[in-house]
Amino acid sequence: MICEEAWILINGHLDHENTQAEEAQLREHLEHCTPCRALLEAMEGCDEALRSLEVEPPVDLCANVMEAIRQEKPKKHHSWLKWAGAAAAAALVMAVGLSKMPVRQEPETPSVMNARAVPEAASYAAALGSTDISEEQIQELADDRIAAIVMLKETVPELQACDCEELPNGSILYALRDEKAAQTLRDAYELNWYEPVNDVPKQYYALLLP
Amino acid sequence: MVFDENKVIQQVLNGDQEAFAQLVQQYEKPIYNLCLRMVGNPDDAQDLAQEAFLKAWRGLQFYKFEAAFSTWLYRLTSNVCIDFLRQQKRRPTTSLTVGDEEDENAELEIQDHRPLPEEQMVQQEKQKAVTDAMNQLDDEFRMLLTLRVMEERSYEQIAEIMDLKVGTVKSRISRAREKLRRILAKSGNNFEFESSN
Numbered sequence A: 001m002i003c004e005e006a007w008i009l010i011n012g013h014l015d016h017e018n019t020q021a022e023e024a025q026l027r028e029h030l031e032h033c034t035p036c037r038a039l040l041e042a043m044e045g046c047d048e049a050l051r052s053l054e055v056e057p058p059v060d061l062c063a064n065v066m067e068a069i070r071q072e073k074p075k076k077h078h079s080w081l082k083w084a085g086a087a088a089a090a091a092l093v094m095a096v097g098l099s100k101m102p103v104r105q106e107p108e109t110p111s112v113m114n115a116r117a118v119p120e121a122a123s124y125a126a127a128l129g130s131t132d133i134s135e136e137q138i139q140e141l142a143d144d145r146i147a148a149i150v151m152l153k154e155t156v157p158e159l160q161a162c163d164c165e166e167l168p169n170g171s172i173l174y175a176l177r178d179e180k181a182a183q184t185l186r187d188a189y190e191l192n193w194y195e196p197v198n199d200v201p202k203q204y205y206a207l208l209l210p
Numbered sequence B: 001m002v003f004d005e006n007k008v009i010q011q012v013l014n015g016d017q018e019a020f021a022q023l024v025q026q027y028e029k030p031i032y033n034l035c036l037r038m039v040g041n042p043d044d045a046q047d048l049a050q051e052a053f054l055k056a057w058r059g060l061q062f063y064k065f066e067a068a069f070s071t072w073l074y075r076l077t078s079n080v081c082i083d084f085l086r087q088q089k090r091r092p093t094t095s096l097t098v099g100d101e102e103d104e105n106a107e108l109e110i111q112d113h114r115p116l117p118e119e120q121m122v123q124q125e126k127q128k129a130v131t132d133a134m135n136q137l138d139d140e141f142r143m144l145l146t147l148r149v150m151e152e153r154s155y156e157q158i159a160e161i162m163d164l165k166v167g168t169v170k171s172r173i174s175r176a177r178e179k180l181r182r183i184l185a186k187s188g189n190n191f192e193f194e195s196s197n
Helices: A003-014 A020-032 A034-051 A061-076 A080-095 A115-127 A135-145 A179-189 B005-013 B017-039 B042-062 B069-088 B118-136 B139-150 B155-162 B166-186
Strands: A147-152 A164-166 A172-175 A192-194 A203-208
Touching: A003 A020, A003 A034, A003 B166, A020 A034, A034 B118, A034 B139, A034 B166, A061 B017, A061 B042, A135 A147, A135 A192, A135 A203, A147 A179, A179 A203, A179 B069, B005 B017, B005 B042, B005 B069, B017 B042, B017 B069, B017 B139, B042 B069, B069 B139, B069 B155, B118 B139, B118 B166, B139 B155, B139 B166, B155 B166
Parallel strands: A147 A203
Antiparallel strands: A147 A192, A164 A172, A172 A203
């Protein structure tokens, strides 16, 4: 075995991924190869030092997470009936074409029209037969276009300058400049993000529901 | 008592939000450490770990039980970290690598300035050297080494978390280790090894 092959097995050894046969091959090589033995020792030292960096998390991390969750509770944990009602309300708003509602800037305000709540609302609405929008369709769109898509239920000022096209179901697809623009939009309005399952996105869109 | 993760997840999905604390407690250490290694300072790491758990809570209804919850959570956390690093356009050196003598040991959180036993000093020097070297690696290598060496995730799980092929994970971990070792050797630390090739 040449040293380059041994290096692969050294990594496998460190990661406990070698077969018994590979371990035997490595042992045999190390018996007569001083540089590789030194390399293994150095790598083991690096790994050991890396593991020594592990620290305990801040004592208040869990408490802080749970406190933040409790503050979000009103908009997240409704009963099924409340969700069904929310979906119906959302569907009603969509049906009467109030897609140009004012932008809601307060993400913590409980609302059935909160952007992050849309997938659930759309899902329930689909179950009720009141809309044909589904997560699967948006995912298909992302796959077809090889695009990352952020989903909006209300228009936002950032979209005014974007090129757009209307889809058959009445949704409007806005072409975003680049990944950064999409991420900025997503983070600003806490939107859901879809991207192609098997590809790196080549385009970035904002999908405004009808 | 065995921690029944799926049962706890189902409890949360059924509306028992307090049960989510059990998931946080189960994973806070590896998730915080992943964030810390990725961003290099405790304050940002705490913020990002918290953000990751909040995203997990918000998105739990979309979690498919087909994949391990840990894989899903690690993937989510890695995305949070990568987003953060992109937004920050990570500085080439963090507070960990600043040459300021006063800040030199900041990350090690040394509160007591009395002389340390030699063994402890050696250990701290070693930790600082590795931390500095890790901070010189690119984000992907840093994440690979953290997931593999510190978190002891399998190649398959890392492949799922980072959306890479298993073979790619294997080869890149190898390259990441080698790069880390070379950086350490260059800085004249104890792990120095001069290849004969």
